[in-house]
Amino acid sequence: MNVAYTATSTSTGDGRNGHVASSDGRLDFDVKFPKEMGGPGGATNPEQLFSAGWAACFHQAVRNVAKDMGLTLSGDTVKVDVGIGQDETGNFGLAGTITGTLPGLTQTQADEVMEKSHQMCPYSRATSGNVDVTVTATV
Numbered sequence: 001m002n003v004a005y006t007a008t009s010t011s012t013g014d015g016r017n018g019h020v021a022s023s024d025g026r027l028d029f030d031v032k033f034p035k036e037m038g039g040p041g042g043a044t045n046p047e048q049l050f051s052a053g054w055a056a057c058f059h060q061a062v063r064n065v066a067k068d069m070g071l072t073l074s075g076d077t078v079k080v081d082v083g084i085g086q087d088e089t090g091n092f093g094l095a096g097t098i099t100g101t102l103p104g105l106t107q108t109q110a111d112e113v114m115e116k117s118h119q120m121c122p123y124s125r126a127t128s129g130n131v132d133v134t135v136t137a138t139v
Contacts, residue, residue, distance in 0.1 A: 016046065037084075047094075051082040054096070054123040061117035061124075062100055069116075071109060077101045096133040098124075103139060110137035 008023040011031075017039065021028040031046065033039020059078040066073050081097040098118070102110040114137040118124045127133060 020049075047082045047084050050094075051080045051096075054082070054098075054121075055080040057123045058098055058100075058117060058121045061121040062102070062113055065113050065116045065120060066102075066105075069109070069113065071105060071113070073102060073104070075101075075103050094127070094131045096127065096131050098133065098135045100135075100137045101139075102137055105139050107137070107139055110139050113137065 009020055009027060010023070011018055011020050013019045016031060016033050019028075019030050030043045032041060032043035034045050034047075035041035055078050058080060059076075062076065062078055063073065066076075077100070079099045079101075081099075083095040083097075084092060085095070087093045098114070100110065100114045100117070102113060105113065114135050118133070118135050124133065
Protein backbone atom coordinates (compact mmCIF):
# COMPACT_ATOMS: atom_id res chain seq x y z
CA MET A 1 0.00 0.00 0.00
CA ASN A 2 1.16 3.51 -0.79
CA VAL A 3 0.50 5.31 2.52
CA ALA A 4 -0.56 8.94 1.95
CA TYR A 5 -0.91 9.94 5.61
CA THR A 6 -0.10 8.48 9.01
CA ALA A 7 -1.79 9.57 12.22
CA THR A 8 0.22 8.97 15.37
CA SER A 9 -1.15 9.04 18.89
CA THR A 10 0.35 7.96 22.20
CA SER A 11 -1.41 6.65 25.29
CA THR A 12 0.16 7.33 28.70
CA GLY A 13 -0.90 6.73 32.27
CA ASP A 14 -3.36 3.95 33.01
CA GLY A 15 -4.63 2.85 29.59
CA ARG A 16 -8.39 3.42 29.43
CA ASN A 17 -8.09 5.65 32.51
CA GLY A 18 -5.15 7.59 31.16
CA HIS A 19 -4.25 10.22 28.61
CA VAL A 20 -3.96 10.28 24.83
CA ALA A 21 -2.25 12.78 22.57
CA SER A 22 -1.61 13.00 18.86
CA SER A 23 1.86 13.77 17.59
CA ASP A 24 0.66 17.09 16.09
CA GLY A 25 -0.93 18.20 19.40
CA ARG A 26 -4.47 18.53 17.97
CA LEU A 27 -5.68 15.77 20.30
CA ASP A 28 -4.52 15.98 23.88
CA PHE A 29 -6.92 14.79 26.57
CA ASP A 30 -7.77 12.30 29.28
CA VAL A 31 -9.73 9.13 28.60
CA LYS A 32 -11.85 7.30 31.17
CA PHE A 33 -13.85 4.12 31.42
CA PRO A 34 -17.51 5.05 30.88
CA LYS A 35 -19.83 4.80 33.87
CA GLU A 36 -21.68 1.98 32.07
CA MET A 37 -18.52 -0.12 32.38
CA GLY A 38 -17.92 0.70 36.03
CA GLY A 39 -15.65 3.67 35.39
CA PRO A 40 -15.81 7.26 36.53
CA GLY A 41 -16.97 8.68 33.18
CA GLY A 42 -16.46 12.40 32.69
CA ALA A 43 -14.06 12.04 29.75
CA THR A 44 -14.07 10.59 26.28
CA ASN A 45 -13.27 6.94 25.67
CA PRO A 46 -11.83 4.81 22.86
CA GLU A 47 -15.28 3.81 21.57
CA GLN A 48 -16.32 7.45 21.14
CA LEU A 49 -13.10 8.21 19.29
CA PHE A 50 -13.53 5.17 17.05
CA SER A 51 -17.17 5.99 16.29
CA ALA A 52 -16.25 9.59 15.41
CA GLY A 53 -13.51 8.53 13.01
CA TRP A 54 -15.68 5.83 11.44
CA ALA A 55 -18.62 8.26 11.03
CA ALA A 56 -16.50 10.88 9.27
CA CYS A 57 -14.79 8.32 7.04
CA PHE A 58 -18.06 6.56 6.16
CA HIS A 59 -19.75 9.89 5.43
CA GLN A 60 -17.01 10.71 2.92
CA ALA A 61 -17.57 7.31 1.29
CA VAL A 62 -21.32 8.09 1.10
CA ARG A 63 -20.55 11.40 -0.59
CA ASN A 64 -18.18 9.76 -3.09
CA VAL A 65 -20.53 6.88 -3.90
CA ALA A 66 -23.54 9.17 -4.38
CA LYS A 67 -21.53 11.41 -6.71
CA ASP A 68 -20.35 8.39 -8.71
CA MET A 69 -24.00 7.30 -9.01
CA GLY A 70 -25.00 10.75 -10.27
CA LEU A 71 -26.98 11.53 -7.10
CA THR A 72 -27.05 14.86 -5.29
CA LEU A 73 -27.04 14.85 -1.49
CA SER A 74 -28.11 17.65 0.80
CA GLY A 75 -28.69 17.50 4.55
CA ASP A 76 -27.22 13.98 4.71
CA THR A 77 -25.76 12.58 7.91
CA VAL A 78 -24.02 9.40 9.02
CA LYS A 79 -24.30 8.19 12.62
CA VAL A 80 -22.08 5.38 13.89
CA ASP A 81 -22.78 3.62 17.18
CA VAL A 82 -19.89 1.55 18.55
CA GLY A 83 -20.65 -0.83 21.38
CA ILE A 84 -18.23 -2.84 23.47
CA GLY A 85 -18.98 -5.94 25.49
CA GLN A 86 -17.93 -9.49 26.22
CA ASP A 87 -18.55 -12.23 23.71
CA GLU A 88 -19.41 -15.86 24.46
CA THR A 89 -15.72 -16.65 25.11
CA GLY A 90 -15.38 -13.87 27.70
CA ASN A 91 -13.23 -11.68 25.42
CA PHE A 92 -14.20 -8.10 24.73
CA GLY A 93 -15.39 -7.25 21.25
CA LEU A 94 -17.04 -4.44 19.36
CA ALA A 95 -20.34 -4.09 17.56
CA GLY A 96 -21.31 -1.31 15.19
CA THR A 97 -24.45 0.24 13.77
CA ILE A 98 -24.14 2.66 10.87
CA THR A 99 -27.18 4.76 10.01
CA GLY A 100 -27.18 7.01 6.98
CA THR A 101 -29.89 9.63 6.63
CA LEU A 102 -30.06 10.52 2.97
CA PRO A 103 -32.99 12.88 2.31
CA GLY A 104 -34.06 13.32 -1.29
CA LEU A 105 -33.14 9.79 -2.36
CA THR A 106 -35.47 6.86 -2.80
CA GLN A 107 -35.11 4.07 -0.25
CA THR A 108 -33.62 1.84 -2.97
CA GLN A 109 -31.02 4.49 -3.86
CA ALA A 110 -30.19 5.12 -0.21
CA ASP A 111 -29.77 1.40 0.48
CA GLU A 112 -27.44 1.07 -2.51
CA VAL A 113 -25.37 4.08 -1.48
CA MET A 114 -24.98 2.70 2.03
CA GLU A 115 -24.00 -0.80 0.88
CA LYS A 116 -21.45 0.50 -1.62
CA SER A 117 -20.09 2.91 1.00
CA HIS A 118 -19.68 0.03 3.47
CA GLN A 119 -17.58 -1.77 0.87
CA MET A 120 -15.50 1.38 0.19
CA CYS A 121 -14.92 2.85 3.67
CA PRO A 122 -11.50 1.90 5.09
CA TYR A 123 -12.93 1.61 8.63
CA SER A 124 -15.65 -0.74 7.41
CA ARG A 125 -13.15 -2.81 5.47
CA ALA A 126 -10.80 -2.97 8.47
CA THR A 127 -13.56 -4.25 10.73
CA SER A 128 -15.01 -6.71 8.20
CA GLY A 129 -15.20 -10.18 9.72
CA ASN A 130 -14.12 -8.81 13.12
CA VAL A 131 -16.99 -6.60 14.19
CA ASP A 132 -20.73 -7.28 13.91
CA VAL A 133 -22.01 -4.33 11.85
CA THR A 134 -25.52 -3.33 10.86
CA VAL A 135 -25.89 -0.78 8.07
CA THR A 136 -29.19 1.01 7.51
CA ALA A 137 -30.46 3.92 5.45
CA THR A 138 -33.30 6.32 6.06
CA VAL A 139 -34.55 8.91 3.60
